[in-house]
Amino acid sequence: GAVVSQHPSWVICKSGTSVKIECRSLDFQATTMFWYRQFPKQSLMLMATSNEGSKATYEQGVEKDKFLINHASLTLSTLTVTSAHPEDSSFYICSASGENTGELFFGEGSRLTVL
Amino acid sequence: GNSVTQMEGPVTLSEEAFLTINCTYTATGYPSLFWYVQYPGEGLQLLLKATKADDKGSNKGFEATYRKETTSFHLEKGSVQVSDSAVYFCALSALTNAGKSTFGDGTTLTVKP
Numbered sequence: 001g002a003v004v005s006q007h008p009s010w011v012i013c014k015s016g017t018s019v020k021i022e023c024r025s026l027d028f029q030a031t032t033m034f035w036y037r038q039f040p041k042q043s044l045m046l047m048a049t050s051n052e053g054s055k056a057t058y059e060q061g062v063e064k065d066k067f068l069i070n071h072a073s074l075t076l077s078t079l080t081v082t083s084a085h086p087e088d089s090s091f092y093i094c095s096a097s098g099e100n101t102g103e104l105f106f107g108e109g110s111r112l113t114v115l
Numbered sequence: 116g117n118s119v120t121q122m123e124g125p126v127t128l129s130e131e132a133f134l135t136i137n138c139t140y141t142a143t144g145y146p147s148l149f150w151y152v153q154y155p156g157e158g159l160q161l162l163l164k165a166t167k168a169d170d171k172g173s174n175k176g177f178e179a180t181y182r183k184e185t186t187s188f189h190l191e192k193g194s195v196q197v198s199d200s201a202v203y204f205c206a207l208s209a210l211t212n213a214g215k216s217t218f219g220d221g222t223t224l225t226v227k228p
Contacts, residue, residue, distance in 0.1 A: 006158070034215070034216075041223070042220075042221075043204065043218055043219070043220040043221045044159075044204070044218050046215065049215065093158050093159070095159075097208075101147065101166070102146070102147040102149075102166075102208025102209070102216065103147070103149065103161060103164060103208070104149075104151075104159075104161075104206075104208075104216055105161075106151075106158040106159040106160060107158050108157055108158045109156075109157060109158040111156075
C-alpha cells in the first residue's frame with residue numbers, strides 16, 4: 001500500500017524556537033495532506049488541510065501564524081511550529097488521501113516536546 | 116454534519132476472548148467506512164474498510180460489516196491476541212466533505228495473557 005513518511009519522529013526543543021516537521025508521500029502524489037494533533041489518550045484533532053500549490057485550510061481555533069503549513073510539491077508537506085511553548089508539546093500526525101477512495105495513509109507521527 | 120460514535124473504552128480482555136467494538140455513524144450521502152489501528156507510539160494504519168452497504172471488510176482476523184439500516188460498522192474478532200492491544204478508531208469519509216475523514220474518539224484495547 002501507499003507509504004507516508006514523517007520526519008523527525010521525535011524532537012525536543014527549547015521554548016521560543018521553531019520546529020519543522022516533514023510529511024512525505026513516498027510512492028504516490030498527494031495533492032491533499034492533513035495535519036492532526038493528538039493528546040495522550042485522546043482522539044485525533046484535525047488542525048489543517050494542506051493543499052499542493054495553495055494555502056492551507058485551517059480548522060477553527062487553530063492559529064495559522066503559529067502552525068505554518070507549506071505544501072510545495074505533490075510529495076511533501078511541512079508543518080512548522082513557530083515560537084514553540086510547552087503547551088505545544090504533543091504528538092503530530094500527518095496523512096494523505098488516496099485518490100477517490102477516502103482511505104487515509106498516515107505518517108508515523110512526530111512527538112514534540114518543548115522544554 | 117458527519118459524526119462517528121464509538122464504544123467507550125478502555126476494553127480489557129483475556130487472550131482468545133471475543134471482541135466487539137461498536138461504531139455508529141451519521142452522514143449525508145453514502146460514506147466509506149474505515150477502522151484504523153494505532154499501536155503505542157506510532158501513527159495510524161488502516162485495518163479494514165468498506166465502501167458500500169453490506170460490504171464486509173476483513174483483515175488479520177478482524178471483520179466489520181457496513182450496515183446502512185442501522186448506520187453501524189462494528190468491529191469484531193473471534194479470538195484476540197496480546198499483540199492486538201492498541202487503540203482502534205472508526206472513521207468515515209464522504210466525498211461531500213472535501214476528502215476529510217471524521218473519526219470516532221478511539222477505543223483502547225488491552226489484551227492480557
